[in-house]
Amino acid sequence: MLVFSTRLPLKAEVTHQDCLKLFTEWVIGSPHYQIDELYFNVDSHDDYDYTKNNITFSVRHYKDESIELSACRLQNREENLVWDNDCVILTSEGQRSLLIQLNCNWTDFRTDLPPIHKPYIVRMFVEKGYCGFDGKIPVTDTPIVAGKDNYEEYRDIMCGKSAYEMPVVYISRDYWGKTAVSPRYLAHQLSGIAHVFVEENYEIAARLQKDTCGNNAYLGYVGIYFPGTSYCQKHGLRYYDNDFYKMCQGIIDDVWDAIMNRVDSTQYNWNQILALQARQKMLKMKNVSEQSKEELDAYIDTFDKEKKELEDKVEELNRKVLSLRAERDGLMAARGTVNKDGMFYNAGLEDELYPGERNDLLYSILFQVLNKYEEGTRPYCIVKSLLDANPKIGTCETIIKGVETAFRSGEKLTKVVKGQLKDLGFTIEEDGPHYKLVFKDPRYMFIVAKTPSDHHRGAKNLTRNICRALDVEKKL
Template sequence: MINYSTEFPINEKSSVSEILALACKWIAGSPHTKIKEEELSDLIGSHEGSIKVGNESVATGYAELPDYEIGGFRYSRLENGDIEWVTTIVSSQTPSQHLVSIQVSCEALRTASYLPEPRKPYFVKQVLGSIGGGMDGQMPVSDKPIVLNLGEEHIAAKLILGNAGNSLPIVYVSAGFEIAQAVNSEKLARQLSGMAHVIVEPSRIFSIKLKNLTSSRNVYGGTIGVYWPDSTARKSYFISDENNTPGKLRNSIFRDIRLALANRRQKTYCTWLHLRECISKNRLEKLRSSGSTELDDYVKAFDADLSAKQEKVEEAEREIFRLTAELRKFNSETPSRDEGIIAYGLEQDFYTDEIKGFVLEALNGYIGSTVVGSRKRHIIEDLIYHNEAKSEAEEIKREIKSIFKSYVEMDSKIKSALIRLGFDLSEDGKHHKITFHGDGRYTFAVSKTSSDHRAGKNFASDINKRLF
């Protein structure tokens, strides 16, 4: 059973032989192996090679075609006599890209055997550390998060909408309503290196601008979203009863991406099977070029068989494509109970649980008009009971009243308080303009100075009526 699989571009200036040499070091450097590095290095120079030492075995392969080079390692180890680990590393290079794929499978040879928890191979860290990642579409493959800046909303939109040409998923860490992020993005990027790109949103203002570019497909308010290329699928993660610590939340994201990648079909030109096919082609090409005629019938038969198998592969790929499209359509039409019974519209929360709080407030206000003991009341009571909104609405309302209670002029203390609540400030002649969370629909004009002690209270009341 494949329990770990990934494929990503690496430094284009590196070579297939460098990857094979690094694989030798990785195997020889393991505390669990008895195979020596020099024994492995001897295998690299040949098109095919193998070695077996005790409960371990290594098979290697290499082929060079016009404008194409491919090589790989397959390392098998029997653990405790009943669990077989197989790690397959393949490197393929064209003039435009150098890819590496890594697969780990774990099989129990006896039914009662317990399979250990899958982990990411250390080899991924070695590749990124000593050779370096390549460009995955518009994103560099790295073990560090990519922190966006204001003005780069178009980049985030492409990543979220699946238009950036990347093959690895995007893990988008949105800006929270408070300063702290739900997870440490540096640790998350290291954990997901070689598996996904970790993108960090700089601010709530960025998020609001991004909303219009993505038709509100972006996660926000501290939520973490995983977006897959060429797909409308998105999964959201946040601190919850199940994932109640940053560490548990990180592990949950890692587990889900690992499972998804393990079940995703590899590209045909960076696999062990394709490597074997290339080696066979090389061998046949040498036979042809040698001028031998007695093997012509064999060559023709082999080519015909290979062609038939290729047609089957292409047919299978077409069927996979069709089923994937059907699944995508089904997923888009079938709501998940975990995602709620009401779909989000285009509005975003300006603070924690804003929308949820207003919905619950509306339900609480409506429940009195329903018949006691009716189905309608039971449903509404159930929804209210199982949903708790940690809305900051009342606290913000109180602070706005307090700020303008004795308003005389817009001094630095009032400006700081308004900015902390999420208002943007600007000047317009004799007035100050304050805009709630950068949304022009909620812009208020306040005079620079006021001699009427009631003016501040009235202004606070007008703001609160519009916002709450």
């Protein structure tokens, strides 16, 4: 069965011969295959087969008026298990790409699979610099910084307006500037499979929140975006018991599942190339009868119909996968709030602006209503139990006190005051005659005049407005 599939765009200057040469270097240099030398001429268009012990290396070529194909198959036969690693170089309409597929099949009746790893040849193509651009995105093994210069690129990806083929992994930063996972580690593990973007700073997240209608991953979350859709699959540390390694593996697994459901998994595989070769050879035979041609055409038509049915099935399954992923994300979010963050409610659609915000809101509400119930009654006992099991975190109280301290001496935004506000999570926009203070989300914007007329009254009113909007612990 197919266990891995990816398609790499190749640079225009990379030839079929370059790829074939890299294939032979991979096979000869691998410590797993014990092959001394392959007497294979990369400039030849003849078929080639090499067998030694449990290893077979084969090359096939096909060319017609529309496409050119060169395919290599490395077969490794282990006890009760056969690995087929196929590499297909495709040139069509002036574009060159590489399809890499890995099949694993038991020769007995087992159903479980051994551990599956990305074929090393994928890494070799990326490190060699043979890969080109997937749409506007370079194929690389290092994270791409999501900053001001390329803002439109990843904004359009989040809005489903960009054309690309590999999934995109977007790593956001929390308001302390940290990421939940290592961008370099993910980019290395997903090289040749997905693109990895890492947010430059939190100001980018605030801008994306407005321009993508909230479809961006932010505050330390990681979002996976899939070609042809604006759907975002979000991953957070709270889903993984705050274990960043488990989170990384969860992201890698979901990307792996996505590439397995691409239509490429049924296009230009080894068996199809053999069929194309057979058809071409038979048609070239001078003494072939018209009846034989018709029979061959009928066979190829049947093959093509079967292939189309498989493609339609893959597309249908892919849609189901996306639907199930969305359902799973909702369940994981609900489960995470109950089991992993110590919260006692379903999170809903409104993301937290900082860790513990929802917890402290409900804690404040329940604490205030506790004394409305008679002590010893069932409602009193339930509320008291919830308060004991979910203690107050207190981040909001720290933010409110910080705002009051910052504006205690007046409304003027000195360098010190700006630093205090940024430490609390505010971003400050200085364009125009006013300052714009944004607390993590464009909906929470506060205007401050650069030359305030009534210094102390303005500071008091500003502090009151900020507290009214952000204080989740205020008295009911």
